[in-house]
Amino acid sequence: MGAVLGAVVGLDGRPHYLHSGWFLISVANLVVIVAMLVVFALAIVLPFPLGRREQ
Amino acid sequence: MTAVRLPQHADPALEWTGAKRRYDLVKEAVIALVAVSLLTVLLASLFSSPDVKPITVAQWSAAAPKDFLATALSELDGTSGVATYGPPYTHVAGAGQNIVGGVSLERALGVQIPIDTAQAFVLGPLAIPARTSPLIARALAIYEGAPPARQRSWTQAFATAVDKGNVVARVRAHRTLYGPVPAMMAELLAMARSGALDGALISTDRFYQTNFTKALLFLSDGSYLENTAAKQNLLGSQWGMMNETGNYPGQAWLWLYTFWYQIPPFSTSANADAQVWAIMGALSLAFVCVPFIPGVRSLPRYVPLYRLIWRDYYRREASA
Amino acid sequence: MSAPTWTGRVRTRGLAAFPPERLLPDTQPVYVASWIYVFGVLTLAAFVVILASGGVLALAGPAWWHTSSVGHFFNSIHLWSTELFFFFMVVHLWGKFFMAAWRGRRALTWITGAVSFLVSIATAFTGYLTQQNFDSQWIGTQAKDGLNASGIGAFFNVLNFGQMLMWHIVLLPLVVALLIGGHILLVRRRGVVPPL
Numbered sequence: 001m002g003a004v005l006g007a008v009v010g011l012d013g014r015p016h017y018l019h020s021g022w023f024l025i026s027v028a029n030l031v032v033i034v035a036m037l038v039v040f041a042l043a044i045v046l047p048f049p050l051g052r053r054e055q
Numbered sequence: 056m057t058a059v060r061l062p063q064h065a066d067p068a069l070e071w072t073g074a075k076r077r078y079d080l081v082k083e084a085v086i087a088l089v090a091v092s093l094l095t096v097l098l099a100s101l102f103s104s105p106d107v108k109p110i111t112v113a114q115w116s117a118a119a120p121k122d123f124l125a126t127a128l129s130e131l132d133g134t135s136g137v138a139t140y141g142p143p144y145t146h147v148a149g150a151g152q153n154i155v156g157g158v159s160l161e162r163a164l165g166v167q168i169p170i171d172t173a174q175a176f177v178l179g180p181l182a183i184p185a186r187t188s189p190l191i192a193r194a195l196a197i198y199e200g201a202p203p204a205r206q207r208s209w210t211q212a213f214a215t216a217v218d219k220g221n222v223v224a225r226v227r228a229h230r231t232l233y234g235p236v237p238a239m240m241a242e243l244l245a246m247a248r249s250g251a252l253d254g255a256l257i258s259t260d261r262f263y264q265t266n267f268t269k270a271l272l273f274l275s276d277g278s279y280l281e282n283t284a285a286k287q288n289l290l291g292s293q294w295g296m297m298n299e300t301g302n303y304p305g306q307a308w309l310w311l312y313t314f315w316y317q318i319p320p321f322s323t324s325a326n327a328d329a330q331v332w333a334i335m336g337a338l339s340l341a342f343v344c345v346p347f348i349p350g351v352r353s354l355p356r357y358v359p360l361y362r363l364i365w366r367d368y369y370r371r372e373a374s375a
Numbered sequence: 376m377s378a379p380t381w382t383g384r385v386r387t388r389g390l391a392a393f394p395p396e397r398l399l400p401d402t403q404p405v406y407v408a409s410w411i412y413v414f415g416v417l418t419l420a421a422f423v424v425i426l427a428s429g430g431v432l433a434l435a436g437p438a439w440w441h442t443s444s445v446g447h448f449f450n451s452i453h454l455w456s457t458e459l460f461f462f463f464m465v466v467h468l469w470g471k472f473f474m475a476a477w478r479g480r481r482a483l484t485w486i487t488g489a490v491s492f493l494v495s496i497a498t499a500f501t502g503y504l505t506q507q508n509f510d511s512q513w514i515g516t517q518a519k520d521g522l523n524a525s526g527i528g529a530f531f532n533v534l535n536f537g538q539m540l541m542w543h544i545v546l547l548p549l550v551v552a553l554l555i556g557g558h559i560l561l562v563r564r565r566g567v568v569p570p571l
Contacts, residue, residue, distance in 0.1 A: 007103035011302040017288055022317045024294050028304040032462065036307075040466045043410040044363045050076070050408055067479025067569050071404045078403040084416055091420040091459060095428075098458075099451035106441060106450075107509040143529040152524040160526030167529035265537025272534065275516035284513045291517065300510060308461050308496065328524035336525070343489040346477035355475040356571060364474060365570040368406040 105300045112256065112270070115279040116247035124217045126277040127243055128236075130176040132210040135276045138172040144272070145170060152329035159329070168268060176273050177243060180255040184242055191242050194235035201234065209234035291316050311335070398563055406570050411474075414467035415562075421460035422555065428453040429544065437505060437540060457499055464492060476568045484565065487558040494551050501543035504533055515539075 016027040116123040129135035141150025142161050151161035178195065185192040198206060213236045216225040226237045246252040256270040274280045281290070289295040296313035299305035315321045315331040324330060345351055355361055362369065379387075431449045432440065440446035468488070477485040503514050515533045522528035532538055 008101045011102050012105060012107075013301060015287055015298075015300070015302055022322075024288065024317075026288065026298050026302070026305065028299070028302050029297055029307045032304045032307050032458070033310075036462055036465055039462075040411075040469050043414065043466065043470070044360060046410050048367075048408045048410055050367065067481070069479070071566055071569060074405040075402040076405055078401060078407075080399060080401070083413070084420070087413070087416045087420040088423060091417060091456070092424055095421075095424050095452050095456045095459060098455040099448060102451070102455070103447065104451040104454040105508075105510065106447065106506075109507065109509050109512050140523075143523055161524055161528075164526045164529040168532060265540075266532075266535045268532060268534040271512060271516055274512065275519075280512065280516065283509070289513055289517075295517070304458060306461075306496075306499070308465060326524070328521040332521050332525040339493055343486055343493070345472070345489070346482040346485050352475065352477070355473050358473060360473040361475070361571045364409045364411055364470070365406055367408045368570050371405075 102303070105303050107300050110274060110280055110283060111250070112247050112253045112273065113250045115274065115277060116244055116252075119277070119279045120244060121217055122278045123247060124240055124244060125214060126273070127177055127240060128210050128214045128217070130172040130273070130276065131178075131236075132207050133172060135172055137170060137272045137276055143167040145172070152326040154326070154329045154333045161329070170269065170272065175269050176256070177239070180246060180252055181239060181242060183251070183255060184246065188242075190238060194238040194242075197235040198239060205234070208232075209236045213237060213240065292322065311338070392564055393560070400563075404567060404569065407567050411466075411470040412567075414463050414470060417463040418460060418467050419555065419559070421456050421463055422551070424456035425453060425460055426548065426552075428456060429548070433544060437507060441507070453502075457502070460495070461499070464495070468492065474568060475571060478568055478571075479565065481561070481565050481568055484558060484561040487554050487561060491551060491554040491558060494547060494554060498543065498547040498551055501539050501547060504539045505536060505543050507536070 011028070018025050018027065018030060112123075126135065130138060133139070137144055139145070139147055139150065141147040142165050144166065146166055151159045153159045178199070181191060181195055185195050198209075201209075209232070212232045213226075216222050216233070217240075219225070222237070226233055243252065246255070253270065256273060257264050257267060259266075284290060284295070285293070287300045288298050289300070291313070294310075294313050294317060296309045296316075297305050297307060312331070312335050315334060316327060321327045321331055341348060341351075428449050432446070432453060435443070435446060440450040471485070471488065500514075500518070504511050504518075518533050519528055522531060522533060531542075
C-alpha cells in the first residue's frame with residue numbers, strides 16, 4: 001500500500017527559490033501564501049447559497 | 056409570505072432577535088471532516104512527506120575530517136561555540152545575549168544544562184578505548200596531568216597543523232610541540248569513523264536514553280551540519296525558519312518571526328536572538344490584545360471588506 | 376431542602392450559560408451568509424485529522440515512519456493536515472479581523488483564538504523536533520539559540536528528544552484542545568458577531 005501511495009509528485013529534489021536582494025522565498029511557500037490570499041478573496045466574493053428563512 | 060424584520064445596526068452585545076434561517080451544525084461539521092480528510096489523503100498521496108536522514112558523527116568525520124578535528128580540538132581547549140556559549144551550558148562571565156542594555160534573561164537563569172566540553176566530547180569518549188589501549192591511557196594521563204597552559208599550547212599547535220595539512224609529517228618533525236594530542240585525536244577520529252563516538256555521545260551512566268543534547272551540540276559546533284543546511288536554504292540568514300528541505304512547503308506562518316533576522320540591525324547583531332524574540336513577544340502579546348488596542352481595533356471599519364462579507368444583509372436592510 | 380450541591384450548582388450554571396438550543400442550534404442569524412464562515416469548522420476538522428493521524432503514529436512509536444511505508448503515509452497525513460490546519464486558521468483569522476469579531480463582549484473569543492494560534496505554532500514546532508531526522512537536528516540546533524537568549528532554553532531543551540516528544544503528544548495538544556473547546560463554547564455563548 002505504501003509503495004502505491006508514495007509521492008506521485010517528487011518534492012525531494014533540488015529546492016527552488018525566488019531571490020531578490022534580501023528577500024528569499026521558496027516556491028512552495030509562495031504557492032501556499034498565494035493560495036491563502038486567493039482562497040480568502042474567493043470566500044468573501046463568491047455568493048453564498050441562502051436557505052429558507054424563519055422569523 | 057411574512058416580511059423579514061431586520062434590526063437596524065444591532066447592538067453586538069445583545070442576543071440576536073432578528074431573522075434567522077435553518078442551519079444544520081452537525082451536518083456542516085461532518086461535511087467539513089469528510090472534505091478535509093479526503094483533501095489530506097489526496098495531498099499525502101500526491102506529495103508524501105520529507106525524511107532526510109540525520110547526520111551522524113561517523114558521516115561528518117568521514118566527509119569532513121579536517122572540520123571534525125578542528126571542532127574536537129576547540130572542544131578540548133574550551134574555544135568552541137558551546138564552550139564559550141555561557142548559560143545554559145557553560146559558566147562564562149558576561150556571556151549570554153542582551154535584550155537591551157545589560158538586561159539578559161539568559162544570564163539571569165544561569166547554567167541549567169551544564170556541559171564540560173573537554174570531558175563530554177573528547178576525554179570522556181576516549182576513556183573507553185583507554186581501558187584496553189595502554190597507548191591511549193598514557194596519552195590521556197599525560198594530557199590530564201599537564202598544566203592548562205601546556206595543554207593549550209599542544210592543542211593550538213595541532214589545530215594549526217590540521218589546518219595547514221600534512222599533519223603526519225608535521226607531527227613527526229616536531230613531536231614535542233604537540234604532546235599527546237595527535238595520538239588522542241587520531242583515536243577520536245577512528246572512534247568517530249567507526250560509529251563508536253555516536254554511541255558514546257548519547258550514552259550516560261544510565262541504561263535508557265532519550266536526550267541527544269551532547270551529540271547535537273557537538274554536531275552544531277562543526278561546519279558540516281551547517282553546510283548541509285545551507286544547501287537547502289535553511290540558514291537563519293536565508294529565511295530558514297520558514298523553509299523545509301526540498302520543495303516542500305515549510306512554515307509560512309513564521310514569516311514575521313524570521314523577517315527581522317534578514318534586516319539591519321538584527322542581521323549583524325550579536326544579540327539578534329534576544330532582540331527578535333523580545334520584539335515578537337511584544338507583537339504576539341499585541342496580537343492577542345487586539346480588541347483593546349485603539350486604532351488597531353478600529354481598522355476593520357476603514358477597510359471595506361466587511362461590506363463584501365455582509366453585502367446581502369446590508370442590501371436587505373436598505374430595502375426594508 | 377438542604378443547601379445546593381456543587382454538582383447542582385455546576386449543572387444550573389452550565390444550563391444557564393448553554394441551554395441546549397444555544398449549544399446545538401438549528402438556526403442561525405440571516406447575516407451569516409458568506410463562505411468566510413466555514414473556515415472555523417474547517418480548522419476544527421483539520422485538527423481532528425491531526426489528532427487521529429497522530430494517534431496512528433503513536434500506535435507504533437516515533438521511529439515507525441522511518442522504516443514502514445504505511446507509517447510514512449500516516450506521517451504524510453499528519454504533515455498535510457497540519458499544513459491545512461494553519462492554512463484554514465489563518466484565513467479564519469483574517470476574516471474575523473476584518474469583521475472586528477471581538478465586538479459585543481467577544482474579546483475573550485478573539486483572545487482564545489489568538490492564543491490557540493500561538494500554542495499551535497509551539498505544538499507544530501515540537502513536532503518538527505521529534506521527527507528524528509536531519510530536519511529535527513537542524514531545527515533543534517538553530518532554535519536553541521533563540522530560546523536560550525530569552526531564558527526559556529534553560530528549562531525547555533529542544534535537544535532533549537524525550538522532553539520534546541512528551542510536550543508534543545501530551546502537554547501541548549491538551550492545551551490546544553482546551554483552548555479550541557473554550558473558543559467554540561464562547562462562540563455558542565455569545566452567538567456569531569453581527570455586522571458592523
